[in-house]
Amino acid sequence: MQHSEAPRRADVTTVEIVGGPERLTVGLHEYDPGWATVFETNRRRIQDALAGARAGSEPVVIEHIGSTSVPGLAAKPIVDIVVAVGDITAEEDYLDPLLAAGYVLRVREPGHRLVRTPERDVHVHVYQLGDPAIAGYLLLRDHLRADPADRALYEGTKRALMARSWADMNAYSDAKTEVIVAIKERARRAAGLSDRPA
Template sequence: MTNGSKPRRPDVTTVEIIGGPEALEVGLSSYDARWAEDYLRHRRRILDALAAADVDVEHIGSTSVPGLAAKPIVDIVVAVVDITAEEDYLDGLLAAGYELRVREPGHRLVRTPTRDVHVHVYERGNPAVHEYLLLRDHLRSHADDRALYESVKRALLNRQWSDMNHYSDAKSDVILAIKTRARAARQ
């Protein structure tokens, strides 16, 4: 752990997907400035729900990149002090109207009932948070990689997917290549 304290309890060791696999039903939409407004509205909702907790909240994913086509799902990352202390954040998020979708080691996912906002919860210092921000920041400032990423997403969406997670996994190679360039550009 990076917060200098020991977790109050062990983290979960399995992946629990509440509701089971779901088919990918949405296509790509042209960039919409309302996604940033939606993020700000949900950021306020999250901060209000977790007012007693020490959290960081960031807009991530394709909807956070102006000019990039995206599935119209706003992704948000919340960094908490202790991922195992679900009572410090999960209860508040559920009370604020989010629904638990995924519980897995180091990560929880809640979303709106309409599935248009996904909130990824990680422990502060988890490398996944840095990776999300690395990709977002690079795509915001590098039009060539933004265009490449969009073209790969469009090609993949022409296929049938039995589960949204399989679509996400299929983007891994291009994401890794872009993040490699992003790290090189930072040095």
């Protein structure tokens, strides 16, 4: 993976969630091949937005992640995208262009920014190149694409959790952590990476 640049300034040290907690109101949908098209449309939009700001520098990483990136897996109809930038502290290089392209800031926290479409159907997670979170997202995605048993386990877990009411969407995400950790550990072993956390 490409190397990140030296940070221009200190990163933020607090978690800012613009708009506060939001109730989970969307349910699981059967896998929709159209999600790949939504990703591709937004990939081009992100690439175009960042092209001018990053003229002459290394290309950004833009990958489809999350459940909508796994064919056959039921998911909330929210397409998750991860973007890697050279310097997470240089918001003028990526955040300003993304906001100008129509995305809206939702989260600013150490090492991570989240912007989304006004319709809230696309979430763009921005990290610095080399952040272990990126490798973790891709490891989980690729494993779920290849392993029907873990894909079924993950979907079953999500369906069970969706049977409950969630006043905060983040609490629903946190409730999936235990099964995700277990699946990622199996994925690391399968890939021969059991000694390298992701």
